[in-house]
Amino acid sequence: MSLIIEARNGIITDEMKKVAEIEGVEPEFVRRGIENGRIVIPVSPYRYTKPCGIGKGLRTKVNASIGTSSDIVDIDMEIEKARIAEATGADTLMELSTGGDFFDIRKKVIDSTTLSVGSVPLYQAFIEAIRKYGSVVDMKEDDLFKITAEQAKLGTNFMAIHTGINLFTVERLKKQGRFGGLCSRGGAFMTAWMLHNGKENPLYSEFDYLLEIMKEHEVTLSMGNGMRAGAIHDSTDRAQIQELIINSELSDISHEAGVQTIVEGPGHIPVDEIEANVILMKRLSGEKPFYMLGPLVTDIAPGFDHIVAAIGASLSSAYGADFICYVTPAEHLALPNLEDVRQGVVTARIAAHIGDMVKNKDRQQDLDMGRARRDLQWEKMYELAIDPKYARSVRDSRSPNDEEACTMCGNYCALKIVKQNFNFER
Numbered sequence: 001m002s003l004i005i006e007a008r009n010g011i012i013t014d015e016m017k018k019v020a021e022i023e024g025v026e027p028e029f030v031r032r033g034i035e036n037g038r039i040v041i042p043v044s045p046y047r048y049t050k051p052c053g054i055g056k057g058l059r060t061k062v063n064a065s066i067g068t069s070s071d072i073v074d075i076d077m078e079i080e081k082a083r084i085a086e087a088t089g090a091d092t093l094m095e096l097s098t099g100g101d102f103f104d105i106r107k108k109v110i111d112s113t114t115l116s117v118g119s120v121p122l123y124q125a126f127i128e129a130i131r132k133y134g135s136v137v138d139m140k141e142d143d144l145f146k147i148t149a150e151q152a153k154l155g156t157n158f159m160a161i162h163t164g165i166n167l168f169t170v171e172r173l174k175k176q177g178r179f180g181g182l183c184s185r186g187g188a189f190m191t192a193w194m195l196h197n198g199k200e201n202p203l204y205s206e207f208d209y210l211l212e213i214m215k216e217h218e219v220t221l222s223m224g225n226g227m228r229a230g231a232i233h234d235s236t237d238r239a240q241i242q243e244l245i246i247n248s249e250l251s252d253i254s255h256e257a258g259v260q261t262i263v264e265g266p267g268h269i270p271v272d273e274i275e276a277n278v279i280l281m282k283r284l285s286g287e288k289p290f291y292m293l294g295p296l297v298t299d300i301a302p303g304f305d306h307i308v309a310a311i312g313a314s315l316s317s318a319y320g321a322d323f324i325c326y327v328t329p330a331e332h333l334a335l336p337n338l339e340d341v342r343q344g345v346v347t348a349r350i351a352a353h354i355g356d357m358v359k360n361k362d363r364q365q366d367l368d369m370g371r372a373r374r375d376l377q378w379e380k381m382y383e384l385a386i387d388p389k390y391a392r393s394v395r396d397s398r399s400p401n402d403e404e405a406c407t408m409c410g411n412y413c414a415l416k417i418v419k420q421n422f423n424f425e426r
């Protein structure tokens with residue numbers, strides 16, 4: 001029985017209880033959120049997963065995407081990335097390999113983590129079509145659904161599926177044009193397939209069949225944003241909004257059928273359009289959990305796109321996004337390495353926390369840090385830091401003469417002077 005059906009029957013499952021305990025809310029709050037589609041807990045009948053609640057009233061969650069490319073296939077490195085992402089505090093992983101043996105890589109990554117793992121079945125379907133028939137446009141619809149079911153049986157918890165790209169959406173794209181084309185691999189593959197074959201997207205036309213697969217294997221459906229802008233100047237355009245409207249309609253059908261559902265959002269958008277995008281998505285989808293990809297708020301900072309995305313993600317989260325995808329310093333430049341993954345997760349966690357300070361009024365850790373800084377309690381400061389090991393290593397690498405201060409102001413430590421002369425106990 002799916003979590004939605006149990007929630008509808010008034011049953012509070014172990015996963016709901018665990019999420020409530022982690023989040024500091026009542027189990028009934030989680031049950032009700034799942035029942036009305038505002039919260040999901042991606043589970044799998046095929047393996048144990050650490051329960052992770054995503055949605056309204058809960059902490060913003062961070063996803064780390066890993067996976068091989070056609071140029072670099074190093075399974076050990078991908079497993080290590082999964083471990084680093086989990087150890088650094090990612091809430092979910094997406095395994096997005098596009099090179100090597102898909103089954104083998106995904107199984108090994110899934111076996112190496114207790115986090116919820118997501119996938120994009122479309123990647124495998126299209127790349128196997130290239131390997132078998134020589135072109136993405138020759139992909140067979142049956143293969144796509146078969147691969148989706150196979151990935152589910154490996155223990156995949158959620159899948160990004162490009163349901164909202166239909167012929168009407170593609171028409172909007174063709175009429176309007178784009179400065180930056182399409183940056184979503186799934187979106188680009190599917191659009192090419194539809195235009196070449198003159199056919200409807202099977203994920204849209206056979207949506208009921210897709211839901212049967214999702215339901216049978218209890219996969220959470222994350223409705224992909226294949227029309228998201230890959231350049232700031234294409235943000236919030238007609239094709240993107242059309243896809244959002246279609247996905248929102250389908251998200252109601254999906255929820256009604258008992259499939260937990262997330263809706264994904266853009267992409268590259270400037271700061272002044274983030275609030276509108278979040279409001280629009282939440283309003284159209286009936287407040288389904290919103291998975292914000294980025295957003296990247298400028299296009300001119302390759303090498304620093306983890307910072308660019310963190311600025312966008314913090315605002316998205318503050319306005320109501322529930323789930324953000326990390327961006328690494330390698331974005332737009334190369335396949336991330338281990339250090340890129342670590343930095344990507346830490347930066348996205350900072351963004352999620354900044355959002356939660358506004359959205360959920362979650363400010364206790366900041367209050368504790370303020371006090372620890374005032375009182376020069378270095379061990380406490382490390383304990384409260386988002387990356388304790390890194391914070392300690394920076395101070396240790398430049399040891400101060402005065403152990404109470406740091407080398408920034410040394411003998412003239414403002415906090416020490418204040419501590420000696422005032423009593424600011426609060």
Ligand code: SF4
Nearest residue numbers: 406408409413414415
């Ligand atoms: S030395 Fe300066 S920067 Fe360092 S703790 Fe004191 S006031 Fe803060």
